Amino acid sequence: MSEKTALVIDDEPDIRELLEITLGRMQIDTRSVATIRDAKALLAKQTFSFCLTDMKLPDGNGLEIVEHIQQHQPRMPVAVITAHGNVDIAIESMKAGAFDFISKPVDLTTLRKLVNTAIQSGDLPNEPSNKTTLLTGESSSIVRLSASIHKLARSQAPVYISGESGSGKELVAHSIHNLGPRADAPFIAVNCGAIPRELLESELFGHVKGSFTGAHQDKPGLFKAAEGGTLFFDEVADLPLDMQVKLLRAIQEKTVRPVGAAGEIATDVRILCATHKSLEQEVARGTFRQDLFYRLNVIQLAVPALRERQEDIPILAERLLNKIARSVGHEPPALSSKALTALMAYSFPGNVRELENILERAFTLCEGDCIDESDLQLPTAASTIATDDAPTKAGNNAKPDHFQRCLEHESLDEYLEEIEKEVLCSALEANRWNKTQAAKKLGVSFRSLRYRLQKLGLDD
Structure with a gap:
């Protein structure tokens, strides 16, 4: 040494x-x-x-x-x-x-x-040969972004990662962590919009036993859980103003005070944050503190939208299909030339996350070993979405109140999974657990049914 x-x-x-x-x-x-x-x-x-x-x-x-x-x-x-x-x-x-x-x-x-x-x-070596970013693509924008990630990985400065939903902001944050000196310590991502407001302070800074009803034991909090590593605040614009003040102090003083504690505790974490909103606009509206924005926005890194790097779609699609197929023990299907052309022409408002969802659906729908354009079911300009101003002919009482039922779950995805489970179980029971017959009644292929059962943990 x-x-x-x-x-x-x-x-x-x-x-x-x-x-x-x-x-x-x-x-x-x-x-x-x-x-x-x-x-x-x-x-x-x-x-x-x-x-x-x-x-x-x-x-x-x-x-x-x-x-x-x-x-x-x-x-x-x-x-x-x-x-x-x-x-x-x-x-x-x-x-x-x-x-x-x-x-x-x-x-x-x-x-x-x-x-x-x-x-x-x-x-850290000049050009890491055994470590790369988690991003997929060879476009000029991804090459530039990867170079910036390698450079920023050496610093401990806070980084504000901007970009649309589904564009890969958390992958960028994780890459900065993986390529830096804190790689062997924890990387903890916090979705600021997913934690109930009344629990935010305890989740971030921890609490001591007896500090409030239900605090039966000491809890360290996410700052301490990420000690020596990186704390990534996703959708940081969703933090309420009172928590923004406390986060600002934690960043400035490099200390946190657990709820109910008499003193502060020193912390050693690198702060990264991201949001699909414009923090500058949120500051102008008064919903985000300017002083906190100044502390977080030491370095800004913009993640390009998928429509800005369409040449990466073929390699992204191949990698995502391999991932989807591997998760259920299948060989990945190929993409027909028409399907690939359709993907290249689509604008992807949901970016890479939307691409993965489209491919996952196509994987379950395609009959053979090749995904065709029709399997993609891409949205068209003629597609319409029902709104409160356009009720169905049968009236609001003629359909189940899915919105209210959805509110009983943690997310829309969880609720949709529950509905899918109910439909599949009902179809299997109606057909005496004959999967081939159930698939036929549901209008899907046997492979599609088997994939859905495996995905939802119903294959046993």
Whole structure:
């Protein structure tokens, strides 16, 4: 293992001595200077494993060092030390390329974690040969996105991932985690719109036993569950305003206070977030805090819609069909040329998620080993959807209240699965569990019926 070296830049002798002792105990050889001029002179002679600089220096601002290192030694992680509460400067430094920040007074446990992560980041290879992103495609937009992911994986700066629903924002977040120094620690995704409002604080920050009715034991919360790793806030725009304030504090102070706890707990997580909405527009409407947006939007990464990279559809379709078929132990069917042409011409408002749903349906409907255009059942411009303004002739009382029944389930998908189970079980019972006859009565192929039974856990 090669020797690790550090450059410390701080004009306070006591701080320099504290950092030298701490790093020395971590078996890191440390050189210390008090000014930007001396730091640049030393950087011209020697390469370091990482750099730790104060923001306020006698001959300038630590931001100058960040920019200098980015220009001359971009692979060297540089972290900044800021005055307590001065997070705005830290955010600016990360936008300029700083790896991370730590506030005064310096907490030594937090410092050690930061240093270890910085060293791991510096050890990452230039072009990872054994690790790639989770994205599928060879279009120019995906190539550019993959390059950005590799670069951002080295940093600890918050990343705001924007893009339409179903475009792959969580895959991007997971790729950033997998390719970075936190890859061996947890990656935890939080759907901000799926957690009931009254449970959000407890879910994120944890609670102590007896803090509220039903709190029968201590709960660590998702921040602690992701300790050392990455916490991904999906649909972050759905956070209520009161929780936005608490999340902002957790990000700024790198601490959380469990519900009912007397004190705060230090956390070490990287924050990534995403939403299909425009956070800028949500800020303008007053539904999203501008200061939180500023903290989260240190780096913005846009995920292209599927219609913007249609040349990736053939390889995506092949991979998705292999996945669908493998899940039920079947050989994947081929796509006819007409089916592929139809997919290439479709706009995919639901993006890759919609493509997967279309292919899954086609897989169950096709009779042979080839999916034809008719099996895709792509929506057409003539398709219409019933609304409250267009009631059926029979009237609202002539049909079951599916909406009310749906509300009793966690999601629409769960409710639709329940209906499908009821239909399949009824058909099997009516045909004395003869699957061939049941498939015929339902107007589907035997393979389609068997696939649906396996998918819903009814094949036994």
